[in-house]
Amino acid sequence: MTDLEPKYGLFVGLITWDLIYLATSVPTSNQKIVASNYTVGSGGPATNAAICFNHLGNRTKLVAIVGNHPISQLIQAELTSYGIELLDLAGDSTQPPPISSIIVTQGTGERAVISINAIKNQISPQSLPEGILEGVNIILLDGHQMELAQYLASLAQKRNIPVVIDGGSWKPGWEKVLPYVDYAICSANFLPPGCRSQEEVFGYLTDAGVTHIAITNGENPIRYESFSDCRVVLVPQIQAVDTLGAGDIFHGAFCHYILQTSFPEALAAAAQVAANSCQFFGTKLWMDS
Secondary structure, eight states: OOOOSOOEEEEESOOEEEEEEEESSOOOTTOOOOOSEEEEEEEOHHHHHHHHHHHTTOEEEEEEOOOSSHHHHHHHHHHHHTTOEEEETTTTOOSOOOEEEEEEETTTOOEEEEOOOSTTOOOOGGGSOTTTTTTOOEEEEOSSSHHHHHHHHHHHHHTTOOEEEEESSOOTTHHHHGGGOSEEEEETTOOOTTOOSHHHHHHHHHHTTOSEEEEEETTEEEEEEETTEEEEEOOOOOOOSOOTTHHHHHHHHHHHHTTTSOHHHHHHHHHHHHHHHTTSSSSSGGGGO
């Protein structure tokens, strides 16, 4: 039976301020181009996933660094408008938050991104308040706060709270988090040390103790392994307007559906949400459809 009661999700990782342009092509060296459309807003893997999870009817806390910069105030205001509870672990910082500049190619939906991650702004678990996991039903970690990720994943395992990782790419430190992970949702670019193929990735994650693994690959079928049972989930075929944030939205939707249904069904439902989002410009317009 499907449980439609709202759940409480904890999302941990990166917040950026995104400047997104729609253009006919990406500029070449020393070339200027004029965009046909633009949008601005908060972004980052954990952030986009948190907004999606909340949009699907849940309560959401986002743990990240925003700080006390004029741009930070824009981020805080937008997150509040989407109902996100923000736990800012560096509220007194006057440094600007990470800024992403993104060009989406009109006609294909492909995106080019230049950004900076949170490598210079790592936070110790000692900054976390007591009772951080009180009432939490699921945790998503995007790997941009790796020390926090390891601490929270180990704590969640002791409390039987499912842990999901956004494996967009391999990041040093994942090896310390994986023993506590229930669901590894990875992209085709996620290659742990020594892995050159998806078979080797499945083997690496299984050896690390992960029992549910999925590898997404754009419009191609999702390969998954659950307790050594290997299968595929087909994804909807659409004409993409913008693929930016599709993986993040997939992760947020997966966190919603995995609390209601089986692993393959949650993957299929999340793929439907992510595919729908690709038919709209930017990472949030799809929620108004």
